[in-house]
Amino acid sequence: MSPTPPIATELGSAHFLAADSDRDAVVRFRTTGRLDRPRADIVLATLRATAHGIYEASLDGQPVTESVLNPGWTAYEWRLAYQTFDVTAQLAGGSGADLRIELLLANGWYRGDLGFARANANYGDETCIAAELVITYADGSTQTIATGQDWIAEGSGIRSSLYNGQTIDARGGTTPLVTRVTDIDRTTLFAQSAPPVLRHEILHPTAVFTSPTGRTLVDFGQNLVGWVRFTLQGEEGQEIVIRHAEVLEDGELGTRPLRGAEATDRFILSGGVDTFEPTLTFHGFRYAEVEGWPGDVDPDAIEAVVVHSRMNRIGAFECSEPLVNQLIQNSIWGQKGNFLSVPTDCPQRDERLGWTGDIAAYAASAAFQFDTADFLDGWLQDLRAETEHTEGRIVPLTVPDVLKYANFPDGFTLPWHRATAVWGDAAVWVPQALWHAYGDRDRLASHYPAMVLHLESAEKDVSPTGLWDLGNQLGDWLDPDSPPEDPAAAKADPSVVATACLYRSASFATEAAEILGEEVDAARWRRLAETTRAAFNEHYVNQGIVFSDCATVYALAIAFDLLDEPDRTTAGDRLADLVRDSGYRVTTGFAGTPFVTWALSETGHIDDAYRLLLERECPSWLYPITMGATTIWERWDSMLPDGTVNAGDMTSFNHYALGAVADWIYQVVGGVRAAEPGYARVRIQPVPGPGITWARTRLETPRGLVSCDWQVDGDEFTIVVSLPEGVPGELILPDGSPTRLVEGEVSAHCVLDGPRIARARSHQSWTVPSSSRL
Numbered sequence: 001m002s003p004t005p006p007i008a009t010e011l012g013s014a015h016f017l018a019a020d021s022d023r024d025a026v027v028r029f030r031t032t033g034r035l036d037r038p039r040a041d042i043v044l045a046t047l048r049a050t051a052h053g054i055y056e057a058s059l060d061g062q063p064v065t066e067s068v069l070n071p072g073w074t075a076y077e078w079r080l081a082y083q084t085f086d087v088t089a090q091l092a093g094g095s096g097a098d099l100r101i102e103l104l105l106a107n108g109w110y111r112g113d114l115g116f117a118r119a120n121a122n123y124g125d126e127t128c129i130a131a132e133l134v135i136t137y138a139d140g141s142t143q144t145i146a147t148g149q150d151w152i153a154e155g156s157g158i159r160s161s162l163y164n165g166q167t168i169d170a171r172g173g174t175t176p177l178v179t180r181v182t183d184i185d186r187t188t189l190f191a192q193s194a195p196p197v198l199r200h201e202i203l204h205p206t207a208v209f210t211s212p213t214g215r216t217l218v219d220f221g222q223n224l225v226g227w228v229r230f231t232l233q234g235e236e237g238q239e240i241v242i243r244h245a246e247v248l249e250d251g252e253l254g255t256r257p258l259r260g261a262e263a264t265d266r267f268i269l270s271g272g273v274d275t276f277e278p279t280l281t282f283h284g285f286r287y288a289e290v291e292g293w294p295g296d297v298d299p300d301a302i303e304a305v306v307v308h309s310r311m312n313r314i315g316a317f318e319c320s321e322p323l324v325n326q327l328i329q330n331s332i333w334g335q336k337g338n339f340l341s342v343p344t345d346c347p348q349r350d351e352r353l354g355w356t357g358d359i360a361a362y363a364a365s366a367a368f369q370f371d372t373a374d375f376l377d378g379w380l381q382d383l384r385a386e387t388e389h390t391e392g393r394i395v396p397l398t399v400p401d402v403l404k405y406a407n408f409p410d411g412f413t414l415p416w417h418r419a420t421a422v423w424g425d426a427a428v429w430v431p432q433a434l435w436h437a438y439g440d441r442d443r444l445a446s447h448y449p450a451m452v453l454h455l456e457s458a459e460k461d462v463s464p465t466g467l468w469d470l471g472n473q474l475g476d477w478l479d480p481d482s483p484p485e486d487p488a489a490a491k492a493d494p495s496v497v498a499t500a501c502l503y504r505s506a507s508f509a510t511e512a513a514e515i516l517g518e519e520v521d522a523a524r525w526r527r528l529a530e531t532t533r534a535a536f537n538e539h540y541v542n543q544g545i546v547f548s549d550c551a552t553v554y555a556l557a558i559a560f561d562l563l564d565e566p567d568r569t570t571a572g573d574r575l576a577d578l579v580r581d582s583g584y585r586v587t588t589g590f591a592g593t594p595f596v597t598w599a600l601s602e603t604g605h606i607d608d609a610y611r612l613l614l615e616r617e618c619p620s621w622l623y624p625i626t627m628g629a630t631t632i633w634e635r636w637d638s639m640l641p642d643g644t645v646n647a648g649d650m651t652s653f654n655h656y657a658l659g660a661v662a663d664w665i666y667q668v669v670g671g672v673r674a675a676e677p678g679y680a681r682v683r684i685q686p687v688p689g690p691g692i693t694w695a696r697t698r699l700e701t702p703r704g705l706v707s708c709d710w711q712v713d714g715d716e717f718t719i720v721v722s723l724p725e726g727v728p729g730e731l732i733l734p735d736g737s738p739t740r741l742v743e744g745e746v747s748a749h750c751v752l753d754g755p756r757i758a759r760a761r762s763h764q765s766w767t768v769p770s771s772s773r774l
Contacts, residue, residue, distance in 0.1 A: 010048055010082055010084075010132075010189060010191070011048055011049075011050065011082060011130050011131075011132050011146075011186075011189065012132075013132055013144050013146040014048075014130040014131055014132040014146040014147045014148075015130065015146070015147050015148045015149065015181045015183075016052075016128040016129065016130045016147070016181070016182050016183050016184055017029055017128060017129055017130065017147050017148075017151060017153070017179055017180065017181060017182070018126050018127065018128040018129075018179075018180045018181075018182045019153035019177040019178060019179055019180060020177065020178060020180070021155060021175075021177055022159075023107070023111075024107065024159045024160060024161050024164075025155055025156070025158075025159055026104055026105065026106045026155075026156045026158035026159065026160050026280060027104070027105045027127075027153055027154070027155065027156065027177060028102060028103070028104055028105075028153070028154050028155070028156040028174070029102070029103045029105065029129060029147065029151050029152070029153050029179070030100065030101065030102045030103070030151065030152050030154075031100075031101050031145070031147075031150065031151045031152065032098055032099065032100050032101075033098070033099045033101065033133075033145040034097050034098055034099070035097050035098075035099055035135070035143070036135075036137065036141065036143045037137040037138075037139070037141070037143075038097075039091060039092050039093075039094055039095070039096075040092065041137045041138045041139070042088060042091050042092045042135055042136070042137060042138075043088070043136055043137065043138050044086075044088050044135070044136040045086070045087045045088045045090075045091045045092075045133065045134070045135045045136070046084055046085065046086055046087065046088075046133070046134050047059070047064050047084070047085045047087050047131060047132070047133045047134075048082055048083065048084050048085075048131065048132045048134075049070070049071075049082065049083055049085075049103070049129070049130065049131035049132070050070075050071045050080055050081065050082035050083065050129070050130060050189065051070075051071060051105055051108075051110075051127065051128065051129040051130070052076065052080070052110045052111075052123065052124060052126070052127050052128050052129075052184065053105050053106055053107055053108045053110045053111065053127035053128070053129065054069050054070060054071070054105075054106050054107075054108030054109070054110075054280060055070055055071070055103055055104060055105050055106070055129050056068075056070070056103070056104040056279065056280070057085070057101070057102070057103050057104075057131060058101070058102045058103075059087055059090055059091065059094075059099065059100070059101055059133075060090075060094050060099065060100050061100065061102075062090060064085045064087050064090065065083070065085050065196075066198060066199070067083070067196035067197055067198055068197050068198065068199065068279050068307065069108065069197045069279075069280075069282070069307075069340075069341065070083050070196070070197075071083060071192065072192070072194065072196070072197065072341040072342075073108075073109040073341045073342050073354075073400055074378075074382050074400060075382040075385045075386050075399070075400045075401070076110060076123050076188070076400070077123070077188070077389070078188055078385040078386075078389060079188060079190060079381065079382060079385055080184070080188040080189055080190070081189075081190060081191070081192035081193075081194070082189055082190070082191060082192065083192050083196070084191065084192075087133070091135065099145070101131070101133065101145065103129055103131055103147070104156060104158070104280070105127055105128075105129045106127075106158075106160040106280040107127060107160060107161065107162070108127075108162065108280070109123075109162065109341075109400075109402070110122070110123045110124065110127055111123065111124065111125070111126075111127055112161065112162045112163065113161070113163065114162075114163075114352075114353070114402050114403075115350070115351070115353070115402065115403055115406045115408075116259065116260075116349075116350050116351045117408055117409060117412055118260065118407075118408075118409060119403065119406035119407060119408055120406070120407050121402045121403055121404075121405040121406040121407070122402075122405060123402065123405065126182065128182050128184065129147065130146075130147050131146065131147050132144060132145075132146040132147070133145045133146070148181070149179060149181050150179075151179055152176075152179065153176075153177040153178065153179040154174040154175060154176055154177055155174055155175030155176075155177060156174070157169040157170075157171070157172060157173055157174070158280065160278075160280035160281055161262075161281065162281055162282065162352070163260065163261040163262065163263070163350050163352075164261065164262040164263070164264065164281075165242075165244075165262055165263055165264040165265045165266070165278065165281050165283070166265050166266075166278035166280050166281040167265070167266040167267075167268075168265075168266070168267050168268070168276055168278065169268040170267070170268060170269055170270035170274045170276070171236065171237070171268060171269075171270050171271075172270070193374065193377070193378055194309070194341075194374055194375055194377070194378025194379070195309045195310035195311065195374050195375055196309070196310055197307060197308065197309050197310075197340060197341055198307070198308075198309075198310050199226070199305050199306070199307055200306045200307065200308060200336070201224075201306040202303050202304070202305060202306070203220045203221065203222055203224060203303065203304040203306065204220075204299065204300070204303055204304075205218045205219060205220055205221075205299040205302060205303075206219050206220065206221035207219040207221075207299075208296075208297050208299050211248075211251050211252050211253070211289075212250065212251045212252065213252060215252065215253070215289050215291070216289065216290045216291070216293065216297055217248070217253065217287055217288070217289055217290075218287065218288045218289075218290060218297065218299075218302060219286065219287055220285075220286055220287070220288070220304045221286070221630075222286060222333065222630045223246050223284070223285070223286040223333065223337070223629075223630045223631040223653055223654050224284070224285065224286065224304055224306050224333070224336075224337060225282055225283070225284050225306065225307060225308060225336070225337035225338075225340060225347040225348075225654070226282060226283070226304060226305045226306045226307035226308075227265065227277065227278045227279070227281065227282060227283060227304070227305055227307070228242050228244075228265065228278075228288050228302060228303070228304055228305075229275075229276065229277040229302075229303050229304075229305050230275070230276055230301055230302040230303065231273065231274065231275040231276075231301070232269075232273070232274065232293075232294065232301060233269070233271075233272060233273045233274065233294075234269040234271075234294035235269060235271060235294070236269060236270060236271030237268060237269065237271075238268070238269045238292060238294065239266055239267070239268050239269075239292050240266070240267045240268075240269070240276075240290070240291070240292040240293055241264060241265070241266050241289075241290075241291040241292055242264065242265045242266075242267075242288050242289070242290055242291075243255065243262075243263065243264045243288065243289040243291075244263040244264070244265075244283040244284075244285035244287070244288055244289075244348075245257075245258065245263070245285055245286075245287050245289075245348075246284060246285055246286050246287070246348055246652075246653040246654065247286070247287070247639065247645060247653055248287060249643075249644065249645055253287055253289045254287075254645055256645060257348070257349060257638075257645060257651045257652065257653070258348060258349045258350070259349045259350045259351075259649065260349075260350040261348065261349050261350040263283050263284075263285070263348065265278045265281070265283075277305070282307055282340065282347065283347075283348065284337060284346065284347035284348025284349075284654050285304075285348065286630065288302075288304075290302075306336065307340065308336045308337065308339055308340045309339050309340055309341060309375055311336075311339060311370035311371060311372060311375060312370060312371045312700075313332075313369070313370055314368070314369070314370060314371050314699060314700040314701075315368040315369045315370070315666065315697075315698065315699045315700075316697070316698040316699075317665060317666055317669075317670050317695070317696070317697050317698075318695070318696055319669065319692050319694060319695040319696070320692050320693045320694045320695070321614065321691060321692050323614075323616070323622045323625050323626075324613070324614070324622075324665065324669075324692070326625045326630075327621055327622065327625060327659070327661075327662075327665075328662060328665065329630070330624075330625070330629055330630060330631050330632050330659065331365060331369065331632055331656065331659035331662045332369055333630060333631045333654075334631040334632040334654055334655070334656035334659055335362075335365075335366050335369055335370060335656055337631065337654050338358075338654065338655075338656055339366070339370075339372070339375060342354040342379055342382075342399070342400065343358065343359040343362075343366075343375075343376070343379055344358075345358045345634075345652070345655060345657075346634065346652035346654055346655050347654055348652065348653075348654060349652060353398040353402070353403070354379065354382075354398050354399045354400060355397060355398050355423070356383070356395060356396070356397060356398065356399055356423040356424065356426035356427075357397070357420075357422045357423035357426065357474065357477065357590055357657070358590070358655070358656065358657040359376075359379075359426055359430055360422050360423065360425050360426035360429045360430060361422070361590055361591075361593070361594045361657045361660045362594070362656050362657050362659065362660045363376065363426075363429060363430045363432075363433035363434070364433040364436070364437075364594075364660070364663040365594075365656075365659060365660050365661075365662040365663040365666075366433075366656075367433050367434060367436075367437035367438070368437065368662070368663065368666050368699065369662070371438075371700075372434070372437075373434060373437075373438045373440065373443065376430055376434060377434070377443055377446070377447075379399065379430075380427075380430060380431065380446075380447050380450065381446070382399050382400050383395065383396075383399045383426065383427060383450055384427075384447070384449060384450040384453075386399050386400065386401045387427065387450055387453045387454070388453065390404075390417075391417050392417050392418075392457060392460075393453050393456070393457055394417060394418065394419055394420075394424065394457045395419065395420075395423070395424040395426065395427045395450070395453070395454050395457070397420060397423050399426075418457075418461060418471035418472050419454065419457040419458040419460070419461055419471060420471075420472065420473060420474060421458075421468065421473055421474075421475075421494075421497055421498035421501040421502065421591075422474065422477075422497070422501055422590060422591050423474060424454050424457070424458065425454065425501050425504070425505050427447075427450040427451055427453065427454040427505075428451045428454060428455075428504075428505040428508055428509060429504070429505070429508075430447075431443075431444060431447035431448070431450075431451065431512070432508045432512075434447075435512070435677050436674050436677050436678075437674070437677075437678070438677075438678050438702055439676070439677035439678020439679070439680060439702065440678070441515065441516075444512055444515065444516065445516050448509075448512055448513070448516060448518075451505070451508075451509045451512060452509070452521070454505065455502075455505060455506060455509055455525065455528065458502055458505070459528070462502070462532075465535055465539060466531050466532060466534065466535025466538075466539075467495055467499045467532075467535050467536070467539055467540075468495060468498040468499045468501075468502045468532075469495035469498070469499070473494035473495070473497065473498050474488055474494075474590075475488055475490045475492060475493075475494035475497050475498075475589075475591065476490035476491070476492040476494075476497055476552045476588065476589035476590065476591040476592055477490070477589050477590040477591065478589040478590055478634070478635060478636075478650075478658075479491055479492070479552070479587070479588065479589035480585075480586060480587060480588075480589070480619040480635075480636045480637070481587065482589070484646060484647050484648030484649075484650075485648065485649075487589075487648070487650060490552070490589055490591075491548060491550035491552070491587070492548050492550050492552035492553050492589075492591065492592065493540075493547055493548040493553070496536075496540050496546065496547055496548055496553045496556075497552065497553070497556065497591045499532060499535065499536050499540070500536065500553070500556040500557060500560050500562060501556070501560075501591075502528075502532050503529055503532040503533050503536060503560055503562055504556075504560040506525045506526075506528040506529035506532060507525075507529045507560075507561075509521075509525040510522050510525040510526045510529055513525060533562055536557070536562050537562070537563070537564075537567070540553075541557070541563065541567055541571075543567065543570060544563070544566065544567040544568075544569070544570020544571045544573075544574065545570070545571075545574060546571060546574075549574070549578075550578065550587065551575060551578050551579060551582075551587045551588050551592055551596055552587075552588045552589065552591055552592025552596070553592075554571050554572075554574060554575035554578070554599060555575065555588065555592045555595040555596040555598070555599040556591065556592065556595060556599075557571055557599075558571055558572060558575065558595075558598075558599035558602060558603055559595035559598045559599045559602070560595075568603065569603065571603070572599065572600070572602075572603025572604065572605060573603075573605075575596075575599055575600060575603070575605070576600060576603075576605040576608045579596075579600065579605075579608050579611075579612055580608065583615075583617070584608070584611045584612050584614075584615040584620075585615055585617060585618070585619050585620055586612070586615075586619045586620050586621065586636060587619075590657050590658075593657075593658050593660060593661065594660035594661070594663065594664075596612070597609045597612060597613060597661055597664040597668070598664050598668075600612065601664070601668050601687060606668075606687050606689045607689055607690055609664075609668075609689065610689030610690050610691050610692065611690065611691070613661065613665070613669075613691075614690075614691045614692075618636060618637050618640075618641060619636030619637060620636070621658075621659075621661055623636065623637075624636075624638070624639070627639050627641075627643075629653065631653060631654040631655075631656075632654070632655060632656050632657075632658055632659035633652070633653050633654075633655060633658070634650060634651060634652035634653070634655035634657075634658075635648065635650070635651060636658070638651050638652065638653055639653075666697060666699075667685075668685075668686070668687050669686065669687070669688075669689075669692060669695055670686065670695055670696075670697030670708060671684050671685055671686025671687075671695070671697060671708045671710065671719075672684065672697045672699050672706055672708050673685055674701075675729065675730065678701070678702045678703070679699075679701035679702065679703055679706065679727065680703065680727070681727065681728050681729055681730075682701075682706055682723055682727055682728075682729035682730075682741070683729060683730050683731075683732065684708050684719070684721050684729060684730070684731045684732070684741065685731070685732040686708060686710050686719065686734070687734060688710065688712055688717065688734055688752075693711065693712045693713075694709075694710065694711040694712065695708075695709075695710055696708070696709040696710075697709075701724070701727075703724050703726070703727050704723075704724020704725065704727065705722070705724055706722065706723055706724065706727075707720075707721070707722045708720075708721050708722075709721075712752065715751050715752050716749055716750075716751065716752075717733065717734055717749060717750050717751070717752050718747070718748075718749040719731070719733070719747065719748050719749070720745065720746070720747045721741060721745070721746050721747070721748075722744065722745045722746075723741055723742070723743050723744065723746075724743060725743045726743060727743060728740070728741065728742065729741035729742075731746065731748060733748060733749075733750045734750060734752060735750045735751070735752070735753075737750065
């Protein structure tokens, strides 16, 4: 087991500063220093900073970085990231001997009244900030300017809340405050390794219109995460109010799904030309309601700024079915919106938490769409720290686990101190997805200790039967047949789900231990996997019929390889029957959805898998798209066919977990699979089915670009594959014939069987699609 990484201790000369002010008021700390040498003599200048809260830093009135919402959200009690910015050019390019440093400090996640159901969870009552500017001159001398008691604190005219929004008064004016020196546990400091949060795309309105009640609404055409930015001139003191929401209800802004989050920004004009950008908050929205705008809203004068953690796009897919292409785009936008400092469940309402179950379901899809290695590694370090410090050493339901500070109303409880399947399994499944996608052994080693902690905590709730049937479980969360008020009331027995998940986690922990040379551990987890599998079959399987007899339990049993023949074949047939009996509508929740198409295709029911994917009636993956969705919904029916919003309290329109089918689309429809971790060897194995007649897939692997284009034309299947230099592979055609692949481009074809020929002829012929860009 690898040791805990050493903790950095920088900012040694900087004091942490605080000031008493109104709770949501943004405090400005500032100082003016005098440079020891002329600016032309500066050869290096770095600014380090961090905060309990979020901060913005500027030198001589100019921001020191393009990143926003620093220092991000981590498990603050044990891991507080500091950032280092190279400001050499900024300082050397300035003028004068005086240097002005300003720091804005807002609540952010640290004192953000986070949670739901009026939880008001906070890490502490006091925000604070520290910064240290170190300047090196040509003669080798250095100068340090650091936060201290002599810095001035004042009100900034800005108020900020992540859930409620930001108020900016452009008229200026400051309120003097008393600077206080405070301190934190400096052993928590570490140099930021996770990618920063940045501005990305800029979206312009697709429409500006008037609602039935006379309100001005702006449609940006895409559900996104970020804020609205604009420049204008109006009367001094005039207030512009921007409210945000993902959907409309009865032609008005649909704010009910936001629950307690106000998601409202306010801007007070100076009388001159003002530019407003609320960078100390963020919103999930497609629509903005604008009040107080001087005159009519000019679409060219207002824009939406898309904000998320930096990730390089590495995967691309398109096919002959436009709705599937939109489904993939919705998955991509859902990932962008929810990969903001931590992988959140949703970005819009009074929650936005790092629920472990969501990313456990979605990690494989995420790792294909974007390079998530650094982002998820940082989050997994927080998961490990939280687990090590949690009562019972349990993987929390949320990471960072701010909910341990929640003040929930009487009677509201969560299974805090017991291991939870799927959610706790994130400690294993997320590293598993990263290992397969990127093949980084050092990262696997750093994630392995949390796997051990999860399995040890789960073992405590394994009964003498060998089943994980003790403790509390969330089961197949958001089963579409569960009532809106009880999302855990699923068809799948929660102990069947938990025991299946335990087997999968123990199996990968065995593989990880072997890779890392932990032979004793490998034997331990192998025994756990074997006894769990035997218990599952003894107690839950009867001649291929799995207890609770619903799609989720068959999907897990098959996809996790819990069944031997002939039970596996019987289970696959039974799953296909259930899928057909449902009219190819989805019947699975968080646990089953990532695996149901896999279970169908791996047991020879590829037609049923395609029909399940391509179904358009609710509940289905394509139903939201027919309703205008541009991200993945939390519920299959977040919006009902009549255009009303689901009555449940949990109704998000940007919730990526149910988009986990993207992983199956990329590998089975698209055909690009990792035959060895990190695509050291590649397997190309597209499996065509009814309703899609061509597909093209691109993936920028750690070893180079892999591409796969296939088409069906009559009874002919044709494929063109390209592999990067030095990467071997194999091609398996739909008729089962294998071909060894070498670097470069290879084409092949085969004749499809009779039934598949008939299906292919019933759809449009393949045409060369436009070029895709990663």
